Amino acid sequence: MAPTPTHLLSPADQERRRALRVMKGVALGALLGMAAVFLVSFAFEEQVPALAYVRAAAEGGMVGALADWFAVTALFRHPLGIPIPHTAIIPNRKDEIGRTLGEFVETEFLRGDVVRAKLEATAVAVRAGEWLRVPAHAERVTAEGSAMASGILRALSDDDVQDVIEELAREHLIAPEWGPPLGAWLGRIVDSGAHHGAVDLGVDNIEAWLAGNQTAFTGLVSRRLPAWVPSIAQRLVDDTVYNEAVKFVAAIKADPQHPARKAIDGYLHRLSDSLQHDPATIGRLEDAKIAVFDSPRVRELAAEVWNTAKTGLLASLADPQSGLRRRAATAVAEIGDRLTTDAALQRRVDTWVTDAAVFLVDRYRHDIASIITDTVERWDPAETTEKIELMVGRDLQYIRLNGTIVGALAGLIIFTVAQALLG
Structure with missing residues (x-):
């Protein structure tokens, strides 16, 4: 599996790759250090009997380092390219991992009681009110809403809207x-x-x-x-x-x-x-x-009404100083003030938000969790493996380093106990 060229990675992934290479070097250096200590102690053990303890520690360290190297490598690829069973776990079981992850999220996180408990412990209305009452935030909400409304107005078909206005005029005004x-x-x-x-x-x-x-x-x-x-x-x-x-x-x-x-x-x-x-x-x-x-005439009237209304609305929505934008920003800020001071309104908003969230989770949690499963299934195995390794690979190298140290201590303890019991 060829790694992705560095220039195609995001800056964050490039930094993760550099950190991963550094930690791989450190873990490999620990293994080579244990090997060097073993060779030296093995060569001079007869002259210096105490080096037997050093040799045992080095042996244990090498075993631990190699075992953990195999375990870490087997997650992402076949060690040394040899197709050993139950290796290259992530690329071979990518879809199963995605399904398991989706099921875990669905059963443990997307539950009505979990969502309700979290939202009831969060003062949603107060936090929203404190944020909205800030003039700059109210202006931002108004600007974003104006942009959305302008996009909707431009996306609407003039002929369709005129047909609707004409039908409404005939039904409610002329008929x-x-x-x-x-x-x-x-x-x-x-x-x-x-x-x-x-x-x-x-x-x-x-x-x-x-x-x-x-x-x-x-x-x-x-x-x-x-x-x-x-x-x-x-x-x-x-x-x-x-x-x-x-x-x-x-x-x-x-x-x-x-x-x-x-x-x-x-x-x-x-x-x-x-x-x-x-x-x-x-x-x-x-x-x-x-x-x-x-x-x-009805058709002309509908066209004139729509064109006039559309032009006026687009101009007002685009102008931050228009009366519509200013009144909207003022209204948003006033809503924020009420949310921070009106206890009854806070209870109604918190209850509404909580009930709506619980309803959506209970009704659509499987569909929400399936996003994880479907997304993982669409990923390329090699690309998925590389991305996961970049995310957690650096931490996994500490396992190799710890395995070297723990193996050395285990080898030393075992040899020491054996010497004490068996001479």
């Missing part, structure tokens, strides 16, 4: 009769006197128009008089009509109980009643509605 609800609405306005402001506005506009358009009355009546009427009489008639009109409008403006106002009230009452109960009036309104909102 229902307008007469009865419009008549009821008009009746409530007239009964409450809310239309008086509109009447006053109309009177004011008429008064202003009369003040600036006296010439419009020239010949308004006089042109209908016989030709033998003197011109001065004609002008007098026109001036009289104008002045009477001005007086009439002024009287209406000054008198809240003027008969003209009463006549308007009566007309609006009759119109309200007709819109609710007169089939002829209702039918004429429906005909007018259909004439105005025919199919092409």
Whole structure:
């Protein structure tokens, strides 16, 4: 199995590979050191009998080092390339390891009682509130939400959205009769006197128009008089009509109980009643509605509504200083304040989060755990072996080093006990 070229590894994996090589060198150096000590002690044991103890320790150290080298190597590959049974465990049993790991996570971690106990011991609402109440965090949440909303708006099909708006408009705006609800609405306005402001506005506009358009009355009546009427009489008639009109409008403006106002009230009452109960009036309104909102116009209206709304929303979402973004950030910060101060809200949020998490875990824990199994199955055996070795290989080299030391001590103790008992 050829190792991955260094330039293809991430900086973290490159550092792990360097550390692994250093520890392999240290463990190999310990083995070679034990071998050197064994050779020296074996060669001079007859001259110096005490070296027998050193030789026994070196023998034990070499045995321990070789045994642990074999055990560590067998996890990742065949020792010396020899296909010894039950070696190269990780590449040969990768899929089984993935399934076992997935089952372990599912049965030991993804359990409702474990998740509930952890979440109930964690003040989720308070922590979230403390984080959200910081203005910079509220701005970040708003910015991320704006980016997501903008992406969704751009991803939506304009034609599909226009179809939905058109269908909703037809179903809820055009298809229902307008007469009865419009008549009821008009009746409530007239009964409450809310239309008086509109009447006053109309009177004011008429008064202003009369003040600036006296010439419009020239010949308004006089042109209908016989030709033998003197011109001065004609002008007098026109001036009289104008002045009477001005007086009439002024009287209406000054008198809240003027008969003209009463006549308007009566007309609006009759119109309200007709819109609710007169089939002829209702039918004429429906005909007018259909004439105005025919199919092409509804489609154009839907397109105009969507394009205007979409353009406005995208502009507001993209501008950090827009009213929408500022109000959203303020709302997020206010939610954070409430989460840190409102005990009742904290309990509701904590309960909701805990119940939702437990429900998801109980319902989908097998699917969640299967992500581990499926992911491991897709991994290349050689690549998987290398990655695992880079992650834990350095620590495993300590096993080789410890095996050398423990083996040396064991060899020394065994030899010493044997000498003491057997001479």
